[in-house]
Amino acid sequence: MALQVPIVNAPMGGVAGGRLAAAVSRAGGLGMIGMGSSATTAKLEDELAHTRGLDRPLGIGLIGWVVDREPALLDAALAARPALLSVSFGDDWSWVARAHDAGATTATQVADLDEARRAADAGVDVLVARGAEGGGHGRPRVGTLPLLAEVVEQMSVPVLAAGGIGSARALSAVLAAGAAGAWVGTALAACEESLLTDPARATMFDAHSADTLTTRAFDVALGYPWPLELPERVLRNTFTDRWRGREDEIDDAARDCLRAAIAADDYAVAPINAGQAVGQVTSTEPAAAVIARLAGTGT
Numbered sequence: 387m388a389l390q391v392p393i394v395n396a397p398m399g400g401v402a403g404g405r406l407a408a409a410v411s412r413a414g415g416l417g418m419i420g421m422g423s424s425a426t427t428a429k430l431e432d433e434l435a436h437t438r439g440l441d442r443p444l445g446i447g448l449i450g451w452v453v454d455r456e457p458a459l460l461d462a463a464l465a466a467r468p469a470l471l472s473v474s475f476g477d478d479w480s481w482v483a484r485a486h487d488a489g490a491t492t493a494t495q496v497a498d499l500d501e502a503r504r505a506a507d508a509g510v511d512v513l514v515a516r517g518a519e520g521g522g523h524g525r526p527r528v529g530t531l532p533l534l535a536e537v538v539e540q541m542s543v544p545v546l547a548a549g550g551i552g553s554a555r556a557l558s559a560v561l562a563a564g565a566a567g568a569w570v571g572t573a574l575a576a577c578e579e580s581l582l583t584d585p586a587r588a589t590m591f592d593a594h595s596a597d598t599l600t601t602r603a604f605d606v607a608l609g610y611p612w613p614l615e616l617p618e619r620v621l622r623n624t625f626t627d628r629w630r631g632r633e634d635e636i637d638d639a640a641r642d643c644l645r646a647a648i649a650a651d652d653y654a655v656a657p658i659n660a661g662q663a664v665g666q667v668t669s670t671e672p673a674a675a676v677i678a679r680l681a682g683t684g685t
């Protein structure tokens with residue numbers, strides 16, 4: 387799969403829909419539709435509709451434990467004939483052979499060398515070395531550069547770097563360290579083609595690199611069965627100040643307050659997934675402009 391720009395947009399549930407994926411692919415990278423914790427086949431079909439007529443490769447990213455609960459998601463993703471299929475955060479690898487049979491290249495996110503070995507042994511074609519700086523869910527074990535260095539050194543498959551890549555210099559750094567490309571989430575999350583609302587974008591623009599943390603508080607409150615070792619990196623807010631580390635005490639009043647805040651776009655309480663590169667996200671731009679800037683060909 388020859389790309390003009392070595393950038394894959396990270397599959398971001400509720401953020402990277404068909405419009406963002408198509409824009410990234412048109413800009414010379416590989417766009418991916420992300421299906422997150424609340425994914426359904428209907429939502430995937432809706433997002434795929436935005437990519438009709440696209441004459442560039444496209445990827446789809448799923449979450450392992452969500453596919454376990456809704457196997458039809460994998461069927462729908464494969465029926466769309468993606469160039470790249472990623473399934474992260476699961477340990478049933480049967481999807482790899484099915485994706486290969488459907489002609490897709492396969493990828494998965496790994497947080498340490500053991501995970502990288504298991505994925506490569508399962509036949510995954512591309513490993514995503516996802517460092518602890520990254521936004522959204524992941525095992526925050528090792529920073530991007532040390533993780534990338536050891537995965538590149540020990541494994542023979544191509545490796546994409548993920549976590550904290552938000553500038554042309556950062557992209558150059560991971561390419562110099564042996565990455566085949568970058569898997570970029572936070573830096574593309576506020577693009578005008580993303581599914582984020584304007585208040586969510588504005589909250590990201592105000593945030594600095596030190597304003598994120600990892601937590602399970604939102605998942606516990608919203609009833610998402612993420613495994614214990616997979617917290618999400620989010621912007622710190624009043625909900626995380628109150629409930630991070632006290633998840634067992636989250637009560638109905640807190641749950642109601644959180645749901646109301648999500649419905650009202652109130653990000654003093656509601657979650658925004660973002661990694662430490664958020665400090666470099668300062669305005670709403672078309673994805674093509676962000677891709678050009680990261681690739682060093684834009685302003």
Ligand SMILES: Cc1cc2nc3c(=O)[nH]c(=O)nc-3n(C[C@H](O)[C@H](O)[C@H](O)COP(=O)(O)O)c2cc1C
Pocket residue numbers: 396397398399400401420421422423447448449474495516519520521522523524548549550551569570571572573575658659660661662663
């Ligand atoms: C808003 C947002 C949503 C995300 N949703 C998903 C998801 O649905 N599935 C997934 O595999 N990873 C998800 N991630 C994690 C990304 O795949 C990737 O690991 C991360 O964005 C890389 O770090 P960065 O945010 O610093 O670029 C998400 C990340 C963000 C920022």
